[in-house]
Amino acid sequence: MSDFDPAALLDPPAFPADRVAGLADRFARLIGTSGDVLLIQAEAVVALEAVAASLGRPGVKAINIVTSPYGIWFGRWLRRAGANVIEIRAEAARPISARAVAAALDAHPDARLLAVVHAESASGICNPLEAILRLARERDMLTVVDAVASLGGHPLAADAMGADIVVAGPQKALAGPAGISAVAVSQRAWIEIDWPDAPVTSTLSLVDQKRLWLDAGRGALPGTPSPLELWALAAALDRVEAEGIDAIIDRHSEAATAARDGLEALGLTPWASQEEGSHLVTTFAVPADIDIVQLLERLRASDPEFSLGVGAGADRLIRLNHTGRRADPAVVHAMISALTAALRR
Numbered sequence: 001m002s003d004f005d006p007a008a009l010l011d012p013p014a015f016p017a018d019r020v021a022g023l024a025d026r027f028a029r030l031i032g033t034s035g036d037v038l039l040i041q042a043e044a045v046v047a048l049e050a051v052a053a054s055l056g057r058p059g060v061k062a063i064n065i066v067t068s069p070y071g072i073w074f075g076r077w078l079r080r081a082g083a084n085v086i087e088i089r090a091e092a093a094r095p096i097s098a099r100a101v102a103a104a105l106d107a108h109p110d111a112r113l114l115a116v117v118h119a120e121s122a123s124g125i126c127n128p129l130e131a132i133l134r135l136a137r138e139r140d141m142l143t144v145v146d147a148v149a150s151l152g153g154h155p156l157a158a159d160a161m162g163a164d165i166v167v168a169g170p171q172k173a174l175a176g177p178a179g180i181s182a183v184a185v186s187q188r189a190w191i192e193i194d195w196p197d198a199p200v201t202s203t204l205s206l207v208d209q210k211r212l213w214l215d216a217g218r219g220a221l222p223g224t225p226s227p228l229e230l231w232a233l234a235a236a237l238d239r240v241e242a243e244g245i246d247a248i249i250d251r252h253s254e255a256a257t258a259a260r261d262g263l264e265a266l267g268l269t270p271w272a273s274q275e276e277g278s279h280l281v282t283t284f285a286v287p288a289d290i291d292i293v294q295l296l297e298r299l300r301a302s303d304p305e306f307s308l309g310v311g312a313g314a315d316r317l318i319r320l321n322h323t324g325r326r327a328d329p330a331v332v333h334a335m336i337s338a339l340t341a342a343l344r345r
């Protein structure tokens with residue numbers, strides 16, 4: 001980053017209003033949807049909160065799958081909006097099983113909504129998304145998928161898999177800016193979102209986005225468009241399309257395999273099995289005879305991207321981050337070398 005010049009970010013030209021819709025369409029292709037894609041000028045967690053605020057209301061019963069703090073927050077936002085939320089929790093830092101989801105859906109046949117995180121950067125697991133969405137669609141439920149971490153790391157085909165609402169961001173596997181995010185909304189989902197008492201005049205209102213942007217012909221974004229974020233998103237999408245989304249997914253998958261192999265060669269056990277692991281980060285539990293604080297300190301001296309997992313159970317795992325530009329054999333190799341050296345001491 002030594003040649004990074006913040007002054008180069010000053011005085012950017014306005015982003016052409018007639019190119020904004022194209023950004024949304026390009027996002028739609030990556031997500032695999034022919035539905036609408038909204039661009040939210042905020043980090044992805046705000047888009048998730050907007051989805052919950054726009055879907056939750058008294059009388060709505062939702063099944064919320066919790067496999068990290070993101071799921072906990074989503075349930076909280078739905079409840080705040082008045083929804084009745086049934087939470088299903090996996091074992092700490094583990095993926096949910098399709099069987100547990102089926103049991104919850106059978107126990108709550110009146111639930112209309114299901115929410116799930118696809119892959120978890122917090123713990124390095126990946127939920128069985130296709131099986132979960134199939135169960136929900138068999139019951140004609142509306143589905144919400146947090147694909148912020150997984151887009152570009154795992155195959156995602158929203159329409160084919162039956163995901164109604166997908167929240168994504170360019171800042172993880174797609175290696176783009178963190179200040180703009182995308183929400184895909186199916187026609188079925190609009191019926192639930194656009195109702196007479198839906199929240200409006202709010203940063204969290206998807207109905208505002210529909211009326212002020214979609215229905216207005218998809219020109220400049222409502223409010224003050226941020227040229228920096230829009231230009232950065234355009235550049236990130238250019239780079240993604242030049243490489244190809246499938247090649248990007250393969251690169252993440254290969255990075256995950258290399259990280260797992262490296263851990264195993266050191267006698268460490270990856271936290272998640274190959275089938276249950278995410279391609280974004282790989283985690284391991286530190287053996288009981290090793291001081292985790294000291295180990296992490298040593299690792300971070302060589303690469304500050306080493307970190308503890310986030311959330312119950314995951315906070316005792318060390319994460320190897322191979323997301324985005326870090327999904328690179330050289331980066332993974334360097335992390336394993338750092339780990340080798342740190343363990344030897």
Ligand SMILES: *Cc1c(COP(=O)(O)O)cnc(C)c1O
Nearest residue numbers: 043044045070117121146148149
């Ligand atoms: C990173 C992440 C988010 C939130 O993204 P921010 O950029 O931090 O707002 C949401 N969900 C998942 C699964 C994530 O990995």
